[in-house]
Amino acid sequence: MFQQSTAGLVRGAALAGSLALFPFTAACGAGNDTDDKGAPGPVTVTAAPEAGVVAPAKVEVIAGLTGCTAKIRIEADELRQGVCHTEKSDYLITTFPEERHKQAWLEAASVYGGQYLVGSRWVVGARPEALSRFRSRLGGTARQLSATGPTAAPKGA
Template sequence: MRGAALAGSLAMLSLATACSGAESDATAKKGTPMPTAVTAAPAAGVVAPAKVEVIAGLTGCTAKIRIDADELRQGVCHTEESDYLITTFPEEQYKETWLESASIYGGQYLVGSRWVVSAQPKMLTRFRPVLGGAIRQLGGTGPSAAPSAS
């Protein structure tokens, strides 16, 4: 079952990382994570973990469900400003496995109790006061798009 969760999460990482922003050069070189703090979301008025549809509504969209599996549910939101993914998990361990898999691609994610939002950094900053959670910077260890100067 864990293998299925990992396989499902890896299949979706390409879209998730396409929606996530690249970390700044200074942060990438230093290898230091961006400071984050978990905050409550008084504007949300819900108790996490929320459903994809609830998170989508709070961010101003109606999500189209892409994955509805035992290990995760994922919806995609299309807005005038940005496209982004909302992923929810039935258990915290599935979220952590998904994040561990996503870490090879790097980027920033808004992470809450059994949910993750994958979006451009400016959108994550906008969503955080509404949804709560913490913006997490994941380290990229995968191949670089730019050739190295050797």
């Protein structure tokens, strides 16, 4: 119960801070987003330079940025997951409608361990060499989850 109230306070403080800074960011950035005719110009995304999209993205968008067409294997209220098979690697792309669903998924995945590229409401699970290629396209943070589940009994026991 203590964790929920602490998490609520943190979210509330983050929201209040964001709202307090909003007028400044809106006022400062207005001059650079239009062309000479007043039409909106392209938006720059710094977290994923090659992506050029605002997170959270769909499974299909992330798959396209990584060079595959995902086959959707889970379509649920809490998440969508697609599988990608390419010549270089096989990997999973999972997106979430809310950040809390992503956190719950990561906690459950920690039983299995592995490396993941984690972004805003999305996770890509792949071999480390693939994740390093994807990071420049998608942004995100590389995370190593350590296996915490039961281990197999030793041979001969």
